[in-house]
Amino acid sequence: MIKLKEVALCLRAVNYSDTSQVVTLLTREHGKIAAIAKGARRPKSAFDGAIEPFAYGQVMVMISESHDTLSTLTEFVQSGRFRSLRSNLAAMHAGLFALELTEASFEQSDPHPTLFDALVDMLDRLGQYDKMQAVLPVLIDYQLTLLDEAGVAPRLDACTNCGAPTGSGGKDLYFSSAANGLLCGGCEQAFTEKRRLSPACCAMLNRRAAFTAAPPALLTEAEQLLVYHFTELMHRPPKMAKYFVTRANAMS
Ligand SMILES: [Zn+2]
Structure with a gap:
């Protein structure tokens, strides 16, 4: 067993038995870690209560060297940094979407410090917005960073x-995930x-610094494209995609 102490963000948490949870954490230096948090659902635990997605803070994890058993979370000092996201539906959905895609994009113990920083920064930015149109540029920017960090940045130029x-x-273009x-x-x-x-949406995707000033219709089109692309990559629609796909643009 290796004892690890560092800052982590909870990507996913599922209940395990009456009192425990299995959590998927993203750490800056050690990447994704799945760990059991024994007793996390008891009123008094070493984890500041039950662990939910967006939980952020200092963790202590006992990592199994054989990689065939779950690691064990022994401590989680939660800072409450992203707690405000839960009070705002649009920001919460975008944040949960980012967590889901991040979890799906990497294997365990494959560290990506740049991505960790980008995700934390994205969640900080989301906390300042409450409208879908303000949230979309932040989400799209993060999704492109995620593809880049996963080594599969699509060619858009x-x-x-x-x-x-x-x-x-000015002719229509096409995008292919394959x-x-x-x-x-x-x-x-x-x-x-x-x-x-559309050529206009394509042009916007090549000017990431200008996302926040982009027309809503182009942002919507870009997000529909990314939902399509992640669906192809994951061979299924991401769970959170339904909040970002309008019926008019539903994938055929
Ligand atoms: Zn061609």
Whole structure:
């Protein structure tokens, strides 16, 4: 057993027996860790009460070296840093969506300190907003960072098949998850799995610094595209995606 003490964010928590929980934590230096928190649901525990998604603070974990058994969480000093997210529906949904996608994107013990910092920063920013249109730029920006950190950043500045620049012409573009990026009009017919993307939305996706000033319709289109893409990557719709897919744009 290795004793680990560092800052962690709870990505997921499920009840295990009457008194315990199994939690998935994201740590900055050791990546994702699944651990059992014995007695976490008892009124008095070493975890400041039951552990929920967004819980953040100093943890102590006993890590099994064989990796075939669960690690054991022995302490969680919760700071309450992201507690305000729970009082705001749009921010909470975006935050839970980010946690779900993060959990699905990495194996255990695969540290990504940059991503950890980006996620904490994203949750801090979400805490300041209460409208979906303010929340979307933060979510989209994080989703692109996540793909980048997972080593699967899609190509958005040119056709991923032939390399043709896509910034001109005003013609509709396509995005393919299998091709991991844009397809120009000349290439799209060779791909069955694809989704139409407006040139304006594509241009916005290439200007991340301008997300917060982007028109709501383009932000919505971009998020629909990302939901489509993560659904393809995960081979199922993410649970939280339903809060970000409008019926008019439902995936076919
Ligand atoms: Zn092409």
